[in-house]
């Protein structure tokens with residue numbers, strides 16, 4: 001099976017989570033991982049059986065040009081101590097999904113968000129899965145949020161949880177394949 005793990009990330013948290021998910025998926029097929037602003041992302045999606053797509057939660061949902069602009073502003077505030085990802089300026093998951101011609105038949109969605117009550121944080125992952133379904137892709141497993149602190153630092157144990165979730169995605173994908 002060919003698996004594409006595609007992510008958006010302004011400050012690196014979602015990139016690290018995506019790489020950990022890819023590790024968990026490694027026993028289940030050929031895994032390619034790419035940022036939405038890397039041309040390889042589209043190529044990987046076009047040839048994949050399964051797309052695992054994720055991004056940061058911005059304003060309770062998927063990022064928009066305005067929220068990514070806000071993130072750029074945060075990164076130039078020395079008090080926040082945030083380093084911008086080299087591939088950060090550009091498109092987001094929402095636009096990438098809209099502009100990618102071929103979306104794999106199977107998918108799973110994830111996000112990163114702040115570790116506070118879901119009612120307060122919102123979560124991008126459900127919106128991403130909904131957008132994938134609108135493109136005709138079937139979810140193999142429920143969307144998942146991985147958590148960061150209010151200071152934008154990955155929570156303790158979240159990389160391990162991401163690896164385990166990747167393994168669960170792989171197992172779920174196999175159940176779909178065997179049907």
Ligand SMILES: Cc1cc2nc3c(=O)[nH]c(=O)nc-3n(C[C@H](O)[C@H](O)[C@H](O)COP(=O)(O)O)c2cc1C
Pocket residue numbers: 008009010011012013014015055056057058059060061067068070071074112113114115120121122148152
């Ligand atoms: C403009 C902006 C808006 C955000 N809005 C939310 C939000 O509504 N809920 C939330 O839980 N986190 C929110 N966050 C925090 C990010 O989801 C979180 O820091 C994420 O891990 C960043 O991922 P990244 O490092 O891959 O960019 C927001 C961050 C930014 C920059």
